[in-house]
Amino acid sequence: LELAADLQRALLEKQFALEFQPIVDLATSRVTAVEALVRWWRGSTFVPPEQFLGPAEDTGLIVPLSEWILKEACREVAAWRASSWDIGLSVNLSLRQITSPSFVESVSEALSDSGLPPSALTLEVVEEMLVEDAEEIISRLSTLRSLGIRLAIDDFGTGYASLAPLRQLPVDMVKIDPSFVAGLGQDETLTLLTRTIVRLGHDLGLIVVAEGIERPEQLELLREMGCTRGQGYLVARPMAARGVDSLMRTSL
Numbered sequence: 001l002e003l004a005a006d007l008q009r010a011l012l013e014k015q016f017a018l019e020f021q022p023i024v025d026l027a028t029s030r031v032t033a034v035e036a037l038v039r040w041w042r043g044s045t046f047v048p049p050e051q052f053l054g055p056a057e058d059t060g061l062i063v064p065l066s067e068w069i070l071k072e073a074c075r076e077v078a079a080w081r082a083s084s085w086d087i088g089l090s091v092n093l094s095l096r097q098i099t100s101p102s103f104v105e106s107v108s109e110a111l112s113d114s115g116l117p118p119s120a121l122t123l124e125v126v127e128e129m130l131v132e133d134a135e136e137i138i139s140r141l142s143t144l145r146s147l148g149i150r151l152a153i154d155d156f157g158t159g160y161a162s163l164a165p166l167r168q169l170p171v172d173m174v175k176i177d178p179s180f181v182a183g184l185g186q187d188e189t190l191t192l193l194t195r196t197i198v199r200l201g202h203d204l205g206l207i208v209v210a211e212g213i214e215r216p217e218q219l220e221l222l223r224e225m226g227c228t229r230g231q232g233y234l235v236a237r238p239m240a241a242r243g244v245d246s247l248m249r250t251s252l
């Protein structure tokens, strides 16, 4: 409850910030997109998203918070693109955000306000959101996709119904959960599963992103498997917009 009150105040007092984690094309090592990640500095204390996203969801504050995240992230990425840097943006969605009445409109508004083209925006959902009573969610996401927005399944492989969402919802991308990537080259089963997910994704015509790349060995194996894109501390850590500015200058 105290956290809930603090969250409300944090929103009013603009205590939230965004970081952006680069996502690279594994074949060329070029940065193709950034994933927006919300950060909360409660005074001088950093509160991890895992601690406040649940309470924000329970209190409904996730809706205005997510609207701010989308607007802010679209604005930043549109500015980078205006400097002739061809990058895309990935944004994580929460369940309550998608089911809120203003969801589709707020995404469209974030795009039109910033001038970011719909095709430059990828919305990430987790499998669990697409399993039960998901008709309304699937319908809303499909509406956005028909506007040109891309959809990704985040943490792919960890849900208990991994393959059903691929049939129910037209998606563009799967993001392989870090728990698979962690075992690359060290655990035979995880290596085999990763290879299988890459192949499955490609057979379905999807972009496959590996997350949580921390060791050179993982990067090499993913390249050898033909995985499309990679993300992780070895490639680049999440960074403030200023950090992305410098990255852009060295990338252009």
Ligand code: G
Pocket (backbone or CB within 6 Å): 036, 037, 038, 048, 049, 050, 053, 069, 092, 093, 094, 238
């Ligand atoms: O950035 P970090 O690894 O600490 O994120 C932890 C979790 O919080 C991840 O599951 C991530 O998807 C989620 N997360 C980070 N930023 C956002 C956001 O802007 N919106 C939503 N809904 N989830 C986020």
Ligand code: G
Pocket (backbone or CB within 6 Å): 021, 037, 092, 154, 155, 178, 211, 212, 213, 214, 231, 232, 233, 234, 238
């Ligand atoms: O659930 P989601 O995939 O959206 O979570 C993304 C989070 O994963 C980010 O908040 C980021 O801080 C974290 N992350 C990104 N790269 C790595 C990595 O290489 N290792 C670990 N442990 N976490 C990472």
Ligand code: MN
Pocket (backbone or CB within 6 Å): 035, 092, 124, 154
């Ligand atoms: Mn994500």
Ligand code: NA
Pocket (backbone or CB within 6 Å): 154, 155, 156, 175, 176, 177, 178, 211
């Ligand atoms: Na993930």
